[in-house]
Amino acid sequence: MAIRWLAILPPLAFLVGVFFANSVTPYVLGLPFLWFYIATCVVFTALVMIVVYLLDPANKGPELQD
Amino acid sequence: MHSAALVIIFLTVVISLILGLLAARGKQMNLQQWTVAGRSFGALFVFLLMAGDIYTTFTFLGGSGWSYGVGGPTLYILSYGSLAYVLAYFMLPRIWRYAKTHNLISQPDYFEHRFQSRGLSMLVALVGVVAIIPYLQSQFTGLGLIVEIASYGSISAVWGMVIAMFVIAIYVTLSGVRGSAWTAALKDIVLLAVVLFIGIALPLHVGGFSAMFHKIDALKPGFLTFGSTAQGIPWFISTVLMTAVGFYMWPHAFGAVYTAKSERVFRNNAMFLPLYQLILLFVFFVGFAAILIVPGLTNSNLALMSAVTKVYAPWFVGVIGGAGMLAALVPGSLMLIGASTLLAENIYRPLSRSATPSQVQLVARVLVWVIAAITLFFSANSNATIVALLLMGYNFVTQFFPAVILGVFTKRGANRIGAISGILVGVIMVAIFSLTGTSIIWGLNSGFLAVIANAIVVLAVSAATPSSAVVESSSAKATPAD
Known part of the structure; x- marks a missing residue:
């Protein structure tokens, strides 16, 4: 279950990273840097959760159903 | 042909009502069926239902309005x-898992079974309804603006809200949650297409991103x-x-x-x-483009519709307005179901023990109309922005979070008295902040401060009253009798 600790990364990226990303420049893909950074955090969250899902033993084997 | 816009919006509403009716046909409509659809949805429908819950008038008009009006903070x-x-x-x-084991229907049921307190479940039901009203109000406000703009001013925003109220209440009465899922499917496709199109076309219109x-x-x-x-x-x-932990604390989301x-x-x-x-x-790009297309609007909620009206032909304004109608219809219907079920199941039924299931169901259906009418009254007499309304609702529902998270992950972290005390402290603080219009204290969101105070109270009171923790640990396993 240690893999679940990876899930701490998305909150850190959004809430701590914002201190370092609060700037208009440099523009990336036409977006102000802050906007590019937060959008990247969203994608990062999905990637982290894919890793967590695939490696979490809770998602292996038969699942509880109705 | 300015009427083209209204005709298309009208057709959208008719189609969603037909979808709702088709979804309801041939199904046994008891209260369990009506609210949780017999627990038979698969991953796709849950996905659509949850997604339908997220993409609302708040994001469509409120989100673009905020990027137009405040800029950077919209990133929240x-x-x-x-x-x-x-x-x-x-x-x-x-x-x-807990809900399935105990055959729960509504959010307060969780509190009642987990903390063995009917009083707590009634408190949760009441706070839930109080929180839903500003949320529902934001949908009505948005619908009113859509109708007003799509009719090019010939129907006022207030009449637009009256129409919206009838459409949502009729829709809910006829079809319940299954209708929401079908319309959510339609809504997601239409809204995705519309938002992608204007989110790219309008920035290109003003020279590119x-x-x-x-x-x-x-x-x-x-x-x-x-x-x-x-x-800042x-x-x-x-x-x-505050909003991330409050996300699933909404009664309809729960x-x-x-x-x-x-x-x-x-x-x-x-x-x-x-x-x-x-x-x-x-x-958000639409809101930014609107800064350059329609500068100086006094009501930022109008940013998207005003920019669209200025750039596109009436029939396309109708398509976008129709998408906006769907964006409000799906979450609006879920919220109305949530609020009416809360009051019927968790306040009316405990107070009137002799009530039969069909009486409770009748009360729920009548309450749909009562809550819709109350919300309409507030909507018609308010000039609040859509985002401010949503944040007010969040301030209230997030107060459930400390008790829920402690109840879910610990056996003794929160007990009955602790949960009640914490929620009361948080809700009273939020009520004071709402009445005095205090949204920011020391640079922080005021609702966040209320939930911190709430969490401290839950922990402290639960630790100081160990006697009820014994009741609690036994109740966590036993199936309580009704």
Whole structure:
């Protein structure tokens, strides 16, 4: 279950990273840097959760159903 | 042909009513069927139901209105959903399992069984309804604006809200939650197409993305980041935390958790739902383009519709208005179901023990109309912005979070007296903040401060009253009798 600790990364990226990303420049893909950074955090969250899902033993084997 | 816009919006409403009726036909409509659809939805429908819950008038008109009006702080809307799904991965499977074991229907049922207190469940039901009203009000406000603009001023916003109220209430009465799922499917497709189109076409209309942002930055230095206004980085962090933990505390969202077919659905959702958030960017781009297309609007909620009306032909305004109608119809119907079920099941039924199931169901259906009418009254007499209304609702529902999270992950972290005390302290603080219009204190979101105070009270009172913890640990296993 240690893999679940990876899930701490998305909150850190959004809430701590914002201190370092609060700037208009440099523009990336036409977006102000802050906007590019937060959008990247969203994608990062999905990637982290894919890793967590695939490696979490809770998602292996038969699942509880109705 | 300005009437083309209204005709298309009208047709959209008719189609969604037909979809709702088709979904309801041939189904046995008892209260369980009506609210949780017999727990038979698969991953796709839960996905649509949850997604339908997220993309509302709030994001469509409120989100674009905020990027138009406040700029950088709008990024909180892009952030909190992702973190809510991360939390959901850990929290929702446990709630789903508990709800299934105890055959729960509504959010207060959870509190009643977990903390063995009918008083607490009634308090939760009441606070839930209080929170839903501003949320529902934001949908009515948005619908009123859509009708007003799409009719090019010939129907006033208030009459637009009256029409909206009837459409939503009739829709809910006829079809319940199954109708919401079918219309959510239609809504997601239409809204996705519309938002992607105008989110790209309008920035190109003003010279392209990079040029658009450079022009705005030159016009309003600091507008695109945090810190230029009262809404700085501390506000961002506190607001994202508060709304992320409050995300599933909404009675209708909590109730939608019960409709999942299995607990793995939520873990699965955590992988893909964050990506869905990126569509919000295009809504924000519309608001930014509107700064250059229709500068100086006094009501920022109008940004998207005003820009669209200025650039496109009436029939296309109708398509966009129709999408906006659907964006309000799906969450609006879920909220109305949530609020009426709360009052009928968790306040009316305990108070009137002799009531038969069909009487409770009748009360729920009547309450749909009562709550819709009360909301209409508030909507017609308010000039609040859509985002401010939603944040007010969040301030209330987030007060459930400390008791829920402690109840889910610990045996003794929260007991009955602790949970009641914490929720009361938090709700009273939020009520004072709402009445005095205090949304920011020391640079932080005021609702965040209330939930911190709430959590401290829950922990302290629960620790100081160990006697009820014994009752609690035994009740966590036993199935309580009704």
